[in-house]
Amino acid sequence: MASASPLKALLEFLRDSTLRVGLPVPLPMEEIYSWALPLRLPRMGSVILYTGALYQLMPYIESLTRYLSALEGSRVSDTLLRLARILIATPKLTRTLLAPEPARVERARRILTNISRLLSSSGVAHAYPYEDDLYSGVLLYDLGLDDAFAEVAGRVYRKLKEHGASTVITVDPHTTNILRNVYPSYVDGFDLEVVNYLEVLSRAAEESRIRLRGLVSEAVIHDPCFYARYLHIIDEPRKILERSGVKVLEPRRSREATYCCGGPVESVAPRLASKIAETRLKELAEKSKNVVVLCPICYTNLSRANKLGLRILDIAEVVEAEVPGSGSPQ
Amino acid sequence: MDPLSKALGEIRRVLDDEFFQESVKRAAGHAEEKVPDILDSHPYLKELAREVRRVKEEVISNLDYYIEEAMKSIERIGGKAYLASDASEAREIVGRIVGRGKLVVMSKSMTAEEIGLREYLESLGNEVWETDLGQLLIQLEGGKPMHSVAPAIHLSRERVASLLREKLGFEVPEGARPEDMVRMVRSFLRSKFERADVGISGANAIAAETGSIVLVENEGNIRLVTGLPPIHIALAGVEKIVPTLMDAIKVALVQAAYDGLYPPNYINVISGPSATADIEHVRVRGAHGPLQLHVVLLDNGRLEASRNQLLREQLRCIRCGRCQWECPVWQHTANLWGGPAYGGPMGVIWTAITMGVDAAAGLSMLCLGCRRCDYVCPVEIPLSRILLGLKRIYAHGLLGGQG
Numbered sequence: 059m060a061s062a063s064p065l066k067a068l069l070e071f072l073r074d075s076t077l078r079v080g081l082p083v084p085l086p087m088e089e090i091y092s093w094a095l096p097l098r099l100p101r102m103g104s105v106i107l108y109t110g111a112l113y114q115l116m117p118y119i120e121s122l123t124r125y126l127s128a129l130e131g132s133r134v135s136d137t138l139l140r141l142a143r144i145l146i147a148t149p150k151l152t153r154t155l156l157a158p159e160p161a162r163v164e165r166a167r168r169i170l171t172n173i174s175r176l177l178s179s180s181g182v183a184h185a186y187p188y189e190d191d192l193y194s195g196v197l198l199y200d201l202g203l204d205d206a207f208a209e210v211a212g213r214v215y216r217k218l219k220e221h222g223a224s225t226v227i228t229v230d231p232h233t234t235n236i237l238r239n240v241y242p243s244y245v246d247g248f249d250l251e252v253v254n255y256l257e258v259l260s261r262a263a264e265e266s267r268i269r270l271r272g273l274v275s276e277a278v279i280h281d282p283c284f285y286a287r288y289l290h291i292i293d294e295p296r297k298i299l300e301r302s303g304v305k306v307l308e309p310r311r312s313r314e315a316t317y318c319c320g321g322p323v324e325s326v327a328p329r330l331a332s333k334i335a336e337t338r339l340k341e342l343a344e345k346s347k348n349v350v351v352l353c354p355i356c357y358t359n360l361s362r363a364n365k366l367g368l369r370i371l372d373i374a375e376v377v378e379a380e381v382p383g384s385g386s387p388q
Numbered sequence: 389m390d391p392l393s394k395a396l397g398e399i400r401r402v403l404d405d406e407f408f409q410e411s412v413k414r415a416a417g418h419a420e421e422k423v424p425d426i427l428d429s430h431p432y433l434k435e436l437a438r439e440v441r442r443v444k445e446e447v448i449s450n451l452d453y454y455i456e457e458a459m460k461s462i463e464r465i466g467g468k469a470y471l472a473s474d475a476s477e478a479r480e481i482v483g484r485i486v487g488r489g490k491l492v493v494m495s496k497s498m499t500a501e502e503i504g505l506r507e508y509l510e511s512l513g514n515e516v517w518e519t520d521l522g523q524l525l526i527q528l529e530g531g532k533p534m535h536s537v538a539p540a541i542h543l544s545r546e547r548v549a550s551l552l553r554e555k556l557g558f559e560v561p562e563g564a565r566p567e568d569m570v571r572m573v574r575s576f577l578r579s580k581f582e583r584a585d586v587g588i589s590g591a592n593a594i595a596a597e598t599g600s601i602v603l604v605e606n607e608g609n610i611r612l613v614t615g616l617p618p619i620h621i622a623l624a625g626v627e628k629i630v631p632t633l634m635d636a637i638k639v640a641l642v643q644a645a646y647d648g649l650y651p652p653n654y655i656n657v658i659s660g661p662s663a664t665a666d667i668e669h670v671r672v673r674g675a676h677g678p679l680q681l682h683v684v685l686l687d688n689g690r691l692e693a694s695r696n697q698l699l700r701e702q703l704r705c706i707r708c709g710r711c712q713w714e715c716p717v718w719q720h721t722a723n724l725w726g727g728p729a730y731g732g733p734m735g736v737i738w739t740a741i742t743m744g745v746d747a748a749a750g751l752s753m754l755c756l757g758c759r760r761c762d763y764v765c766p767v768e769i770p771l772s773r774i775l776l777g778l779k780r781i782y783a784h785g786l787l788g789g790q791g
C-alpha cells in the first residue's frame with residue numbers, strides 16, 4: 059500500500075475539512091453566503107435555492123490546485139499533513155493563504171445573484187439557507203470516500219429540511235446529480251424534489267413567464283459531462299440561449315458526446331487535467347471565440363488552460379432577465 | 389513503486405511529447421467519427437451487439453458449465469483442450485507443447501500479453517515472432533502495446549524505419565514510405581511462416597456448442613499463423629466462450645464494427661485440426677492446415693470475477709477498444725494508463741481481474757467519471773461505475789479504512 063503520498067494527505071484534508079467545516083476547503087461560511095445578503099432572501103421556505111457552495115469554492119480550489127501542481131510528483135506529505143491540520147482549525151487563515159483573485163470571487167457572487175434574479179423574474183419564489191448552504195460532498199463521493207460522503211449527505215439533507223425544503227433548486231451539474239441520483243441511496247427517507255435552475259428557466263421562458271436577453275450574439279456551447287450524460291439536461295441551456303437571442307454553435311463533440319474539461323482529475327494529476335482542457339479548447343475555438351460553459355468546474359479548468367484568448371463565460375453571465383423598459387441588448 | 393505513481397510518472401513523460409499526443413489523438417478522432425458512421429450504415433449491428441450482450445451475460449452466469457461444454461466440444465472435433473488456472477500454468481502448458489529450439493509465429497493477442505507468453509517462450513530458447521505489423525513493432529521496440537487493436541499508434545514512420553534498420557538489419561532508405569516498409573516486413577515474415585513449427589493465436593470467441601474458434605482480422609496474418617504451421621495453439625480467456633457458433637460470429641462482427649474496421653477483411657472459423665478423406669474415404673487428420681490444434685483456456689482471475697458483483701460485468705468485454713478511443717484520459721496517455729498489459733478504462737478493470745484489485749485500484753483514480761466510455765461500449769459495461777467502486781477500495785486502503 060502507498061503509505062505516505064501527497065494524494066493521501068489531500069484525501070484526508072478534503073475529508074476532514076468537509077466533516078468539520080462543511081466545506082472541502084476550510085473557509086468562513088460567510089464566503090459562501092455573503093452573495094445573498096443584498097437580495098434579502100428569506101431563510102425558510104418550501105422551495106430552497108441550494109448552491110452546494112461549488113461556484114463560491116472554485117476560486118479557492120483553483121489556488122489550492124496551483125499549490126498542488128507545484129508539488130506534483132514530490133513527496134512532502136508530512137509537511138502537508140501538518141499544514142492541513144492547522145488550516146482546518148483556522149478557516150480565516152485558509153482564506154488569507156489561498157488569496158484567490160478578487161475578480162474571481164466577485165464573479166461567482168455575480169453569477170449566483172443573477173441566477174436568483176432569473177428565478178424570481180420567472181415567478182419562482184425561493185428561500186436560501188445562508189450558513190447552512192453546505193458543500194454537498196461531491197468530491198468525497200467522486201474520490202471514493204463514501205463513508206465520509208454518507209455522513210455529509212445526511213447532514214446536508216437535515217439542514218435543508220430544517221429550512222423547510224420540499225423542493226431544492228440546484229445551480230450546477232455536480233450538485234444536481236449528487237442530490238438527484240446519489241443522495242436517495244445514501245440518505246434514509248430522502249424526499250426532496252431536486253430541480254435544476256436551467257430546467258426551471260427553460261420552462262419559464264417557453265411559457266413566456268420571463269423575457270430573456272443575451273449579452274453576446276453567438277457562442278459555442280460546452281456541455282458538461284454531468285448535464286449531458288448523467289442528467290440529460292441538453293436542450294434546456296440551448297433553449298435559454300436561443301430565447302435570449304444568442305446563436306448557439308455546436309463544437310465537434312457535443313451533446314451526449316461532449317468532451318470532458320479535465321477538471322475531475324485536477325486534484326490527482328493537474329498537468330493531465332490541463333492537457334485535456336487544452337484539447338477541448340482547441341475544438342471549441344474552431345467554432346467561436348465566445349465559449350459558454352454551464353459548470354463552475356468546467357469554467358475553472360478551461361480558463362486555467364486558456365492560452366488561445368477565448369472568452370469563457372458562464373451561461374448566467376450571458377443571459378439575464380429583460381426588465382420592461384430597460385432597452386435592447388447590446 | 390505503487391501502480392498510480394508509476395503510471396503518473398510515465399504519463400508525465402508523454403504529455404509534452406508532441407508526436408505521441410498528435411498521433412494518439414488523430415487515431416482516436418478517426419475512430420470516434422468512423423464507428424457512428426458504420427453503425428448508421430449497417431443498422432443490424434446494434435441489434436447484434438445487444439444479442440452479444442445477452443449471450444455473454446448468460447455465459448458469465450454459468451461460466452463453469454460453459455467451460456466444460458467448450459472443452460468437451462473441442463476434444464470431440466479432434467483438438468486438445470486445457471484449462472489453465474493462472475498465468476504461470478498457462479505459460480507452462482504452452483511451453484510444454486512448443487518445446488525448445490523451435491520457430492514460433494504469433495498473431496496479436498492481449499491474452500498472450502497478459503501472461504507474458506512471448507518472453508517466456510523466448511526464455512526457453514525458441515525463436516518467436518509477432519506477425520501483426522503493429523505488434524511486431526512493439527516487440528522490436530521492447531515496449532507495451534498502446535491500444536488493444538492498434539498497438540503501435542505512437543510510432544512515427546521514421547521511428548518504424550529506424551526500428552527495422554536496427555533490429556532486423558533491413559536497408560530502409562531515408563524517406564521510405566509506409567508501403568515500402570510493409571512490403572519488407574511481409575517478405576521477412578513469409579520466410580518465418582513457411583518454416584514455423586508452431587503458430588499461436590488468441591481468439592475472439594469460442595463456441596461451446598461446436599468447439600469452434602473464431603478470429604477476426606484485417607492483415608491476413610492470422611490465417612497464416614493458424615493455417616501454415618503444423619501445430620496451432622489458441623490461447624483465450626474463458627470469458628471468450630459463447631454458447632453457439634452463430635454467437636461467436638456475431639462477436640467477431642460486433643468487435644470489428646465497434647473498433648471502426650467494417651466489414652472486417654477476414655473472419656476465420658477453426659473447428660479442429662485440418663483433415664481429409666479423399667483417399668478411399670479414410671479420414672486423415674492433418675491435411676494442408678495444422679495436424680494439431682491445442683486450445684488453452686485461461687482463468688487467471690476470471691472465474692472469481694464472475695462471482696464478484698463489482699467486476700463481473702467486465703467479463704462481457706469483447707476487446708473492441710472503443711472505450712479507449714473515446715476516453716479523454718486515454719487520448720492523452722494511451723495504454724500508459726491501465727496496467728502492465730491492458731490500457732484505458734477497460735484496461736484498469738482487466739488489470740483488477742487478472743492481477744488483483746490492489747494492482748488496479750490506484751489507477752482508477754485517474755478516471756474522470758465523464759462516462760464517455762459507458763456511452764459507447766457495445767455490451768453496455770458500466771465502466772465508470774466499476775472504476776468508482778475501485779476508487780472506493782483505493783481510498784479506503786489509503787486512509788486505513790477511514791474513507
Ligand code: SF4
Pocket residue numbers: 646704705706707708709710711712734764765766767768769771
Ligand atoms: S469495455 Fe466495452 S468498449 Fe471497452 S473494449 Fe470492452 S467491449 Fe469494447
